[in-house]
Amino acid sequence: AQTVTQSQPEMSVQEAETVTLSCTYDTSESDYYLFWYKQPPSRQMILVIRQEAYKQQNATENRFSVNFQKAAKSFSLKISDSQLGDAAMYFCAYRSAVLGTDKLIFGTGTRLQVFP
Amino acid sequence: DGGITQSPKYLFRKEGQNVTLSCEQNLNHDAMYWYRQDPGQGLRLIYYSQIVNDFQKGDIAEGYSVSREKKESFPLTVTSAQKNPTAFYLCASTRGSRGRTYEQYFGPGTRLTVT
Numbered sequence: 238a239q240t241v242t243q244s245q246p247e248m249s250v251q252e253a254e255t256v257t258l259s260c261t262y263d264t265s266e267s268d269y270y271l272f273w274y275k276q277p278p279s280r281q282m283i284l285v286i287r288q289e290a291y292k293q294q295n296a297t298e299n300r301f302s303v304n305f306q307k308a309a310k311s312f313s314l315k316i317s318d319s320q321l322g323d324a325a326m327y328f329c330a331y332r333s334a335v336l337g338t339d340k341l342i343f344g345t346g347t348r349l350q351v352f353p
Numbered sequence: 354d355g356g357i358t359q360s361p362k363y364l365f366r367k368e369g370q371n372v373t374l375s376c377e378q379n380l381n382h383d384a385m386y387w388y389r390q391d392p393g394q395g396l397r398l399i400y401y402s403q404i405v406n407d408f409q410k411g412d413i414a415e416g417y418s419v420s421r422e423k424k425e426s427f428p429l430t431v432t433s434a435q436k437n438p439t440a441f442y443l444c445a446s447t448r449g450s451r452g453r454t455y456e457q458y459f460g461p462g463t464r465l466t467v468t
Contacts, residue, residue: 341386
């Protein structure tokens with residue numbers, strides 16, 4: 238079975254600085270998808286970024302980028318120029334590419350605090 | 354605007370009562386999901402449905418039941434058999450089980466408290 242591990246329960250960053258959130262996963266599959274979701278205090282889950290395992294290029298969405306290391310099974314999220322609105326819980330998630338298996342497997346989350 | 358609605362936002366029940374959480378989507382998505390979130394834990398899958406009139410158990414289905422009579426609706430019933438029903442429940446949907454868009458869209462959630 239696949240597992241997702243987020244080893245940092247809490248992280249903090251100064252506004253305008255850069256922070257990296259860690260995620261590792263375990264799978265025997267070669268094709269899959271990885272996601273970072275943000276959950277602000279409203280508790281609405283918002284997709285931040287996604288990565289297809291078959292793509293070598295790291296995904297980027299504005300201030301958010303990932304460092305995808307397939308061999309190491311590592312998928313970290315880098316937030317540049319941090320803003321107060323980035324404060325939230327961040328969840329890493331895995332999804333198999335096998336047809337018919339749509340479920341997401343989530344890590345336990347990292348709470349990010351942003352200080353002015 | 355398209356999206357997922359969950360109602361109510363907060364729900365209170367007495368122990369021993371069944372309760373049904375509503376989830377409706379107007380995104381024309383085929384697949385729908387129910388997750389449970391507890392403090393200090395990630396989301397755990399309760400049930401999912403890839404097509405109308407069909408659904409599968411997730412990782413923690415015991416004490417829960419679902420139905421999928423319409424594409425837009427996927428209600429979750431928390432039965433009295435669920436030992437620890439107090440939690441935050443999230444509904445999600447995605448376009449087709451074989452589609453190339455794998456993003457799951459989430460509803461705003463329902464906080465259930467059972468005393």
